[in-house]
Amino acid sequence: MFHLALKMLIGDKAKFLMLLGGLFFAALLMTQQCAVFIGLLGWTTSHLSNIRSKLWVVEARVEQVNELKPLRDTDVSRVRSVAGVAWAVPLYASVLQARLNDGNFKPILCIGLDSTSLVGRPATILKGRIEDIRLPNSVIIDDLALERLKPPDGESLDVGDSFEINDREARIVAICKSDRAFFGYPYVFTTYDQALQFAPRQRKMLSAVLAEPAPGMTAEATAARINASVPGMKAWTEDELYWATIVWYFKNTGIPFSFGTTIILGFIVGVAISGQTFYSFVLENLKNLGALKAMGASDLKLAGMLLLQVMSVGLLGYGLGMGAAASFGAVAAKKGQPPFMLPWELMGAVLVLILLICMGAALLAILKVRRLEAAVVFRG
Amino acid sequence: MPVPMPMKNSQLPSLNAGELAVHVTGITKAFGKGNASTLALKGADFEAQLGELQLIIGPSGCGKTTLLSVIAGTLVPDAGDVRVLGEMLTELGKGEVTDFRRRFIGFIFQQFNLIPTLNLTENASVPLLLNGAGRRKAEKAADEMLERVGLAGRGKHYPRQLSGGQQQRVAIARALVHDPRLIICDEPTSALDRETGHQVMELLQGVARQADRSVIVVTHDPRVYEFADRIAAMEDGRVLGNRPAAEALPEMAAHH
Ligand SMILES: Nc1ncnc2c1ncn2[C@@H]1O[C@H](COP(=O)(O)OP(=O)(O)OP(=O)(O)O)[C@@H](O)[C@H]1O
Numbered sequence: 001m002f003h004l005a006l007k008m009l010i011g012d013k014a015k016f017l018m019l020l021g022g023l024f025f026a027a028l029l030m031t032q033q034c035a036v037f038i039g040l041l042g043w044t045t046s047h048l049s050n051i052r053s054k055l056w057v058v059e060a061r062v063e064q065v066n067e068l069k070p071l072r073d074t075d076v077s078r079v080r081s082v083a084g085v086a087w088a089v090p091l092y093a094s095v096l097q098a099r100l101n102d103g104n105f106k107p108i109l110c111i112g113l114d115s116t117s118l119v120g121r122p123a124t125i126l127k128g129r130i131e132d133i134r135l136p137n138s139v140i141i142d143d144l145a146l147e148r149l150k151p152p153d154g155e156s157l158d159v160g161d162s163f164e165i166n167d168r169e170a171r172i173v174a175i176c177k178s179d180r181a182f183f184g185y186p187y188v189f190t191t192y193d194q195a196l197q198f199a200p201r202q203r204k205m206l207s208a209v210l211a212e213p214a215p216g217m218t219a220e221a222t223a224a225r226i227n228a229s230v231p232g233m234k235a236w237t238e239d240e241l242y243w244a245t246i247v248w249y250f251k252n253t254g255i256p257f258s259f260g261t262t263i264i265l266g267f268i269v270g271v272a273i274s275g276q277t278f279y280s281f282v283l284e285n286l287k288n289l290g291a292l293k294a295m296g297a298s299d300l301k302l303a304g305m306l307l308l309q310v311m312s313v314g315l316l317g318y319g320l321g322m323g324a325a326a327s328f329g330a331v332a333a334k335k336g337q338p339p340f341m342l343p344w345e346l347m348g349a350v351l352v353l354i355l356l357i358c359m360g361a362a363l364l365a366i367l368k369v370r371r372l373e374a375a376v377v378f379r380g
Numbered sequence: 381m382p383v384p385m386p387m388k389n390s391q392l393p394s395l396n397a398g399e400l401a402v403h404v405t406g407i408t409k410a411f412g413k414g415n416a417s418t419l420a421l422k423g424a425d426f427e428a429q430l431g432e433l434q435l436i437i438g439p440s441g442c443g444k445t446t447l448l449s450v451i452a453g454t455l456v457p458d459a460g461d462v463r464v465l466g467e468m469l470t471e472l473g474k475g476e477v478t479d480f481r482r483r484f485i486g487f488i489f490q491q492f493n494l495i496p497t498l499n500l501t502e503n504a505s506v507p508l509l510l511n512g513a514g515r516r517k518a519e520k521a522a523d524e525m526l527e528r529v530g531l532a533g534r535g536k537h538y539p540r541q542l543s544g545g546q547q548q549r550v551a552i553a554r555a556l557v558h559d560p561r562l563i564i565c566d567e568p569t570s571a572l573d574r575e576t577g578h579q580v581m582e583l584l585q586g587v588a589r590q591a592d593r594s595v596i597v598v599t600h601d602p603r604v605y606e607f608a609d610r611i612a613a614m615e616d617g618r619v620l621g622n623r624p625a626a627e628a629l630p631e632m633a634a635h636h
């Protein structure tokens with residue numbers, strides 16, 4: 001009987017397509033918006049993915065990774081001296097202005113790495129050698145910088161080209177890959193000492209201390225030790241700082257609200273279109289359903305048929321929606337924007353929502369069919 | 381027109397030899413509430429014999445369809461006893477009545493009520509599927525039944541491709557496919573022309589004449605009287621008389 005239930009629905013092409021379209025649209029909208037949102041949150045934590053360290057020791061009042069408050073140079077040794085710390089190195093991270101050859105200024109994220117260890121260095125070098133970063137006035141720029149720091153009518157930058165940061169020459173020695181930052185500023189890596197020369201002179205210039213737990217110790221345990229013995233600073237594990245940053249953006253920006261609105265809208269549109277369409281499908285088929293009821297189809301059987309009909313369209317719509325969202329993601333990945341990230345948790349959540357919509361639509365129909373008198377079929 | 385062949389016996393409720401196919405007494409049924417309510421049945425008594433084609437006739441609005449629905453178990457009366465094929469429907473629960481309908485009753489409706497998006501084989505297989513038969517078996521039986529009603533090889537066609545008479549024959553195939561004991565028809569010929577109405581009635585008559593079946597036909601259509609074994613006349617919510625057609629017909633002819 002269930003194969004006939006499917007045929008009955010698909011046979012009504014207009015309603016079937018409408019229902020499918022509604023669920024497809026809902027799945028696509030919810031997935032795409034959530035994926036962009038998650039991608040955007042990913043952008044807020046780009047420091048953490050571009051500068052890998054198990055422990056980040058920062059000024060005590062810092063709430064998230066994009067607002068590092070300056071520390072003294074000597075703070076590195078305070079961290080280093082804590083038992084349980086294998087090593088600790090300085091990090092400079094700040095927005096500076098790059099002056100291009102045409103005289104224009106562009107903001108960059110200048111990252112200064114410990115020149116001996118190069119801890120926090122970019123994972124992928126596309127061109128050039130990472131070691132050349134130790135040469136005077138040298139920088140490694142990311143692929144985004146290639147495009148961002150290029151003068152409007154000039155040629156694309158390359159290894160060997162230079163620009164200025166704060167009146168100082170910055171010579172490009174390598175090009176790396178990096179995850180994109182929230183404001184879209186390109187990353188420019190250099191050594192810590194060089195970064196201090198690029199940056200305007202201030203009393204406190206250290207942004208963070210990157211540290212490694214001693215062998216056999218967890219990052220959490222080492223962080224706890226640092227926190228107990230170094231006042232005025234706070235040690236975060238990579239994970240803690242990641243979530244603190246995301247929570248911060250949730251609390252302090254309107255981004256979740258605006259995305260939330262669109263996502264809820266997608267849900268409501270899905271509910272409205274599919275609920276309405278399926279209900280009118282059922283209304284139109286009331287006579288047939290009544291005939292089935294007269295012929296001895298139980299309410300349970302009919303409910304099963306209705307559920308199957310709507311669920312199978314739901315799954316189809318979900319699949320198509322996911323496919324479309326993934327294609328959107330592929331295009332976004334190619335173009336570098338908008339941000340897009342489609343983790344399986346999101347796919348699962350959207351599936352649950354779509355099935356909920358379907359269940360709602362089926363429930364309406366089931367209630368209607370339950371109230372239907374089998375005797376209606378005898379009425380002309 | 382091929383006439384349905386004798387079919388194997390269904391599983392039966394406790395039905396003794398000589399028992400009535402349908403025996404209802406004192407049925408009342410009101411629709412609506414308060415001042416707006418209509419008393420559609422006012423203490424109707426009715427019986428139908430096994431092996432007969434029983435007609436129910438009467439003016440429009442006299443309660444024929446309502447009575448038929450009560451017999452079929454699709455409508456619960458306000459009062460009265462309904463015994464169908466030896467089973468007291470008024471004493472069964474809703475689910476039990478549904479089961480009973482599914483197993484022992486075949487339905488033929490005035491508007492055919494074939495499902496437009498299903499082909500003929502699929503339409504005719506529905507009662508078997510509802511009774512738990514497998515798809516292959518149900519479709520095979522449906523095709524055989526379509527053949528018996530003169531629609532051999534049309535199984536893949538859709539209802540809209542058929543004439544009214546052909547559609548009603550599909551409905552008959554559907555009503556008979558699960559080998560029911562009682563076939564209930566409301567105005568089966570009113571949407572058909574004389575010739576096809578004739579063919580449909582012949583088919584039903586063939587089914588009714590089997591010893592353990594009964595066919596009840598509600599009709600307005602005098603053209604079908606000649607197929608009846610018995611004719612019950614209704615008026616204003618009551619059954620006035622139920623007589624052998626041989627007795628009733630000459631009298632009715634005299635009236636006209
Ligand atoms: N569901 C219903 N709600 C309200 N009134 C109803 C309902 N069904 C039947 N009636 C009323 O009950 C009475 C009997 O109706 P019924 O359909 O049984 O008559 P009928 O003899 O079959 O008429 P027809 O020959 O026109 O089909 C009529 O007055 C009708 O209006």
Ligand SMILES: [Mg+2]
Nearest residue numbers: 444445446566
């Ligand atoms: Mg009627």
